[in-house]
Amino acid sequence: MNLYLIKYGEITLKGKNRRFFENKLLSNLRSRVGPYGGEVEFYQGRIFVRSEDDRIIPILQDTFGLVEICPAIKLPLDMDVLRRTAAEEMKKLVGEGPATFKVEARRSNKSFELDSPAINHDIGGYILHHVPNVSVDVHQPQIRLEIEVREQFYMYVETFPALGGIPYGTAGKSVVLMSGGIDSPVAAFQMARRGVEIVPLHFHAMPFTSEMALDKVRQLVHRLTYYTDWLYFYHINLSEAQITIREHCDERYYTILQRRLMTRLATKLADQKHALSLTTGENLAQVASQTMEGIVCTNDATHLPVFRPLISFDKDDIVRRAKQIETFETSILPYEDCCTIFLPSKVATRPKLADVLAEEAKLDMDALVEQTWKTIVREKIEA
Incomplete structure (x- = not known):
């Protein structure tokens, strides 16, 4: 032996x-x-x-x-x-x-x-x-x-x-917002490597997005179980909420309002599962909503710390890690996610929190959160 x-x-x-x-x-x-x-x-x-x-x-x-x-x-x-x-x-x-x-x-x-x-x-x-x-x-x-x-x-x-880090499950629990792109699985991996128990949460927009798009994220979560053992995977249908935001708010703020709604829903899940933080795959200045001003507006929607382990990574660094952990090929499958539908023609790249709150006041946000929360589904993904 x-x-x-x-x-x-x-x-x-x-x-x-x-x-x-x-x-x-x-x-x-x-x-x-x-x-x-x-x-x-x-x-x-x-x-x-x-x-x-x-x-x-x-x-x-x-x-x-x-x-x-x-x-x-x-x-x-x-x-x-x-x-x-x-x-x-x-x-x-x-x-x-x-x-x-x-x-x-x-x-x-x-x-x-x-x-x-x-x-x-x-x-x-x-x-x-x-x-x-x-x-x-x-x-x-x-x-x-x-x-x-x-x-x-x-x-x-x-x-x-070997990978280094600290043992999985020794550093608390975090809800990870999984988009299906390259970044979020890498962010989940980075947190797991630091001992954090991850709770993957995905937002879809069926029927505007496909079952294949959801299955793509399911595959990414399954790959993460190689490192973590089994995981509960949660997904929420955001389509009705997106339509409501589109009908009532200035299109320049669609993206940031949508992210604030996602953050509220992720916080609700975190509170229920005794998670102490949220994690995203955001990377500073990579897209319009990931400017420092945009991040300030997103953070305002939660009482929890939001960890962004990729915040300073170059895209090449993220791609390299995605290939190493074997999520890259799945991440680049060409399926739409909820962030790619209802795209506005103009985006506020440096939103002010006061302006965002003024737009959000046009919505009954508490009711929108509760209505959207009813669509949550939990799946157990085995390693």
Whole structure:
């Protein structure tokens, strides 16, 4: 059975709360690797995973809170065994060479007779004498042989980077406004990576938008469950409210009034689900409603903080992340969403809050919220 030594990052800085984060990480790991026959063990500040299924490596890499996955060899605390095994592994890696290497030992077991520099010197010297075509380079080695001295030796050469962040479900809950475009799934991912439990909410405008447009967002949510496990997905029909806004208000303010309505509805869902924030995929100055003035007007419609994790990203950065998390191809499917219908010919790009409130006063906003809320649907999306 393959053994993987798992390294995690920020959790080690959590002080008295560290155990809470470690327990959640262990729980998340067991849930993710269980279908692959994975066994998870926590010992002396290190996580070990055992599995015969190589498919477990990308699963571990994509687990929030982990920083590095190290396929390891477990050996008894016997220097002769360690020397021979290290040389054998180096021969496999070097082939006909040449190659440079470095030995890095870390001794957490202080009862072991050799300290870390002595182990480095011993194993490095043995490799130099028994493996042809190798030389030491302590600054930029081609091969880094790492040894951890615990209750036994753990030796590894190959490492796989992981996503980092903190364990999912440790940093509260946020309602994420999912448009179906490129940005909002990336924003949801970024928040989940920081431990936030996400509650996806989508607004559609059937019959003006299609079932395929809604299914596109459903697919995006399903992709996010790869990282989060199952999710409840909520969607609301905004079409009647959009017609009402169009009939009563200055068209320059359609977009911002619609966003304020969405924000109110998202806040209502957040209050019911005990979420402490809203999250959007907004990116400063990307479109007319995402100017700083527009954002001020949107924020005024909620008592909750609104997180915008992509606020300073270049579009290329967002696209790159969308491709990495495999939401990009779905996001660019050419289906209309509720924001693309009833488009005004003129848009207030730098709206003043007083003017927006004056337009909103033409509506019975409380009644509009309650009427629209009745269309909410909840679906459980399985991983």
